Structure formats: C-alpha cells, structure tokens
Amino acid sequence: MATRVGMEVSIAAAEAVKQANADIIAAYPITPQTHIVEHLSELVNDGELDAEFIPVESEHSAMSVCAGSSAAGARTFTCTSSQGLILMSEIVYAVASLRLPMLMILANRSLNSPLSIWNDHSDVMSVRDCGWIQVFMENGQEVYDHVFIGFRVAEDRNVIIPFMMNIDGFMLTHVIEPIGLLEQEVVDRYLPPFQPLYRLHPNNPVTMGAFGPPILFTEAKKAQDEAFNKTMPHIIKAWQEFGDLTGRYYHPIETYRTDEAKIVIITQGSLGETASIGIDMMREEKEPVGLVKIRLWRPFPFAELREAVKEAELVVVMDRAISYGGPGGPLAGEVRSALYPQESRPRVANFIIGLGGRDVAPEDFVQMVQQAKAQPGEWYEIYGVRE
Amino acid sequence: MAEIRFHGRGGQGAVTSAELLALAAINEGKYAQAFPSFGPERRGAPVVAFCRISDEKIKIRAAIYQPDIVLVLDPSILRLVDVGNGLKGDGTLVTNTRFSPEEIKDELGIQTRLATVDATKIAREELGLPITNTTMLGALLRAAHLVDKESVIEPLKDRFGRLAERNIKAFERAYNETRILEQGG
Secondary structure: OOEEEEEEHHHHHHHHHHHOOOOEEEEOOOOOOOHHHHHHHHHHHOOOOOOEEEEOOOHHHHHHHHHHHHHOOOOEEEEEEHHHHHHHHHHHHHHHHOOOOOEEEEEEOOOOOOOOOOOOOHHHHOOOOOOOEEEEOOOHHHHHHHHHHHHHHHHOOOOOOOEEEEEEOOOOOOOEEEEEEOOHHHHHHHOOOOOOOOOOOOOOOOOOOOOOOHHHHHHHHHHHHHHHHOOHHHHHHHHHHHHHHHOOOOOOEEEEOOOOOOEEEEEOOOHHHHHHHHHHHHHHOOOOEEEEEEOEEEOOOHHHHHHHOOOOOEEEEEEOOOOOOOOOOHHHHHHHHHHOOOOOOOEEEEEEOOHHHOOOOHHHHHHHHHHHHHOOOOEEEEOOOOO | OEEEEEEEEOOOOHHHHHHHHHHHHHHOOOEEEEEEOOOOOOOOOEEEEEEEEEOOOOOOOOOOOOOOEEEEOOHHHHHOOOOOOOOOOOOEEEEEOOOOHHHHHHHHOOOOEEEEEOHHHHHHHHHOOOOOHHHHHHHHHHHOOOOOHHHHHHHHHHHHHHHHHHHHHHHHHHHHHOEEEOOOO
16 A cells, blocks of 8 residues: 655655665765755665765766766666756766666756756756756656656666656755655566666676767767667656556646647646646636646657647747747747647747746736737747846 | 745744644645745744645645735744735734734734734743744644644654654643634734
C-alpha cells in the first residue's frame, strides 16, 4: 500500500533518490543548492542510503565526478540551480555526447544580473541544446515519481542519455504538500539495476571521449542526433509502465479543457496548476479557452502539440525566460516551429511572465487572454511590468 | 479552502508554524500546502509564510493576497507591517500581544474578528525562549477549527523530539488563554 504523507517537495525528491538506490551523489553543497542535497547527505551519513556522497568545490567538479561515476557503471545523481548549472555547463554537454546516463534535478532559478535567487526558467534555457532529455514538473508528486522514471529512461539500453528534471525553485522545492510514496517493492519492480553497455574498468580498457577530428566529428554528432530522436517511444513506454504500476500516468503534454477550445494557453512547470484555475474562471464566463502543459521539453513533442491545439484560433504561450533578439521566449519559438508546416495555423501570442520570482496569479491568465484577443498579430510582451 | 498568512520575524518560526499546520491537515486526509515567502533568510527581519487547507486538491501556486486568517507571531510587527492587508471582511486576525482584544481593536482600528494571546509570556514560561511558533498555533486553532487540536501533536513531536512536551504545553496553554472578540463586538 502506498502511503500519503505531508512533505517538502525537496525532501520527497531526496527520499526517491534513496529508494532508487543511487550509488554516487556528487554536488556542490552550498548556494545555489536545495534541501535535496542536504537531505541526501544526511541519509548517507545516517547509513540509510548506501552511497558515496561526494561534496565538491564547484558545480564544474560535481558534473565531472558524475561523468566518471556513470562511466564506471554507478547509478549517478546530482542537483543544482541557476549559476551552478552555468558553471557546470561545459561538462553537462560532455556527458550527453559521451552517452553517460545519470539523473540531475535542476531547481529552476534566474541568472544574474541583477542578483536574484528566485524562480524562472532562464537557467535551463541556457542548456536547451545540451543533448539531455528534459522534463518540466508541475507538482510534488510528479517530482517524486520522475526520479524513478528519470533513472529508468536514462539507463534504458535503448536510450543511454542523461535525464534532467526541471522543478521550479521555491514554487516547488520549498513547498510542503501531500505526496504519495511508493513501496520499495514497487520501486524495485519498476527500476532494474543499472547495467551499462560499457564501463571504465582497469581490467577491461575502453576509450571514452576520444579525439574527434573533422573526418569523424560529423558522424559522431549524426549518431548522437539519431539516438536522441529515437528516445520518444522509450520515454512514453517508461511512463506507461509507471502508470500501470502506480495508477499515475504521464504524457509528453497534458491538456485541460481543450475540447472545442478556440483559445489555448501553453505553460511549462508549476504554472500549469495555477493557469488551470484561470481557465476555470474564463470557462465560467463562456470563454472557449483551454490549457496545454508541456511536460517533455527535449525531445519536443511536436506531433502531440499540433494535435492538442488543432481546434485553436489563438495560442497564448507563457515563457519564463527571454531570448534576447529572438522571436520571443524559447517555448514560443518551439510552438511556432511546430505549427508552421500546417496549412491553417492559429495566431501565436507570447507573454514572458514570472521572471525572477514574480508571482503569477490565476487572474493574470484571464488578463493575458483578454489582451491577446484584443491585440492582433504575432508578438511577444514582458507581462506585468510596473510603470 | 482556508487561506492563512503568518507574520513573524526571522528565527521565530513562522515558517515552522505554517508547516506544522499543513502537516496536521494532511494527516487528517485533507489537502494542504505550506510555503515561506521566498527570500534571503535574515534573523529578526519581518517574514511571511503561507498555508492553505482544503478538502479538495489545491492547484493554486501563488502567494495569498486575501487571507481568511492572519496570524501574527510577534507583537512588534503590528506597528511595522500592514498585517491586515487583504484580510477578508469576515476573516480573523490572531495576534500575539499582552493587550486585550478590545485594546488592540481600538489602537489599530481593526474591524474584523480578533483573537489575542500573550504568547511571548507563555513561550518564556514554558520554553524559556520567546519563540512563539507552537504557542501561536494553539491560539490559531482556538480562533478557527482548521484541524483537530490532537492532529497537531504528532507533527509537533516529529519536529521537536525531546523538546516536544514543552511545546505541547505551550500550545495547550495558548489554546486555553486565547481571548476572542467577535466582529462588531
């Protein structure tokens, strides 16, 4: 029987890493960091988790330890946030190209400057193209569940690609809410031990990360791109089997009241639940509006998105990062790319909201839909600026 | 859904208060959410925490702007922070103060239902410290039956271990000593 307990989402994530029986946890232990790593260090210290906890001097070292750990065949976990991700980003790219499976939780927070410790998505967007599978989580239950799903997908021999969970800093990491915990026996049935194809071992030498001169580099990248493009069915299978075991089913995107919706709001992360209240308020007023929540960011679910908005005349995309000099926020760019091949496509309006911890309330979604309806054309706007 | 906003000073345990309340509600099978007002933690600076309790799944993830209840852990905050901001007309202000509800009502011009208790005195006597988080939870539950009083005991024991008994005593005393002035009273 699963148990339902009140727990801070960060603690629930750490408990899941324990249940997943991680072998190596390498992390920079101070700001920007979360209770996830703090709690894991306690679990290791107290002997509740038989793992090596390696506190390092920087995030660059954290990800470097993770690279070696995964290459040696250990189940590997790390966690970071904002500037920490930027500092480790060199190795974030490397481990993807080296096909080293691991799980990283990124507690999404803004980047300098001005100095901010608060939540937005500018950190993850800086590594959008790093070659990791990337998901956005909406609530604490999804965070807990995806620790198992993430390890399972990353280590799947059909995938062998690192997995990044985006969870909104503070808005999720610091919230206490009810979480349904899984029995260890269920976790063990879902998540088999990590069995790497190749591992670094002195008795059986292999080369990883060799020199890639011009005559080889393109072919290596083509192989990596093809492998990445084949991950979708395996991710969907991992979600399906998790649902069959637990009753909690996940999909690349989730829809809410999109039936006959002429207007569709698109969100990522924890904004989705708040937005759904705004949708209810507008539906009360007979506004034909629905919601699409993008859970899978990489690989991007192009076909699923087209299907979800096929009846829409107006799509309102909520971004939480800026792409300076670009077409709007990073999510809006992807949505427009998805819709471009269609003969008839909805108009795309784009708001950039919730930057650096700015609160977003259900009423804000009502106001943004009103503005998007009234203001023709394709545009983006930074919403809620105090003048 | 009940929405409660906690005002305190960094180090007094406003966040712990909100968390204990949410844990008690979740243990009762309800839905609840507790979170701090996010920011650099500074001991002594005014801080805010939030708690929502509902019979249905809570979907909103935003701060509380129109609380049903405001709980003030530190009397000095009453004159520093607009604690009543957004408080619903039929809501309740629960505050730590050595004054009576009538005196507070007149001094601050509060129009809503009001509950007061001298939590600092109780905390000093029972805990030996002016930390009023568990004490003010007693006052809160006296003013509004958000959860059963007994439901708070288990999370309180989990959190405070060997100090739990003293906290429970402070909690019980505040529950009994809280005075309530009904709206229009």
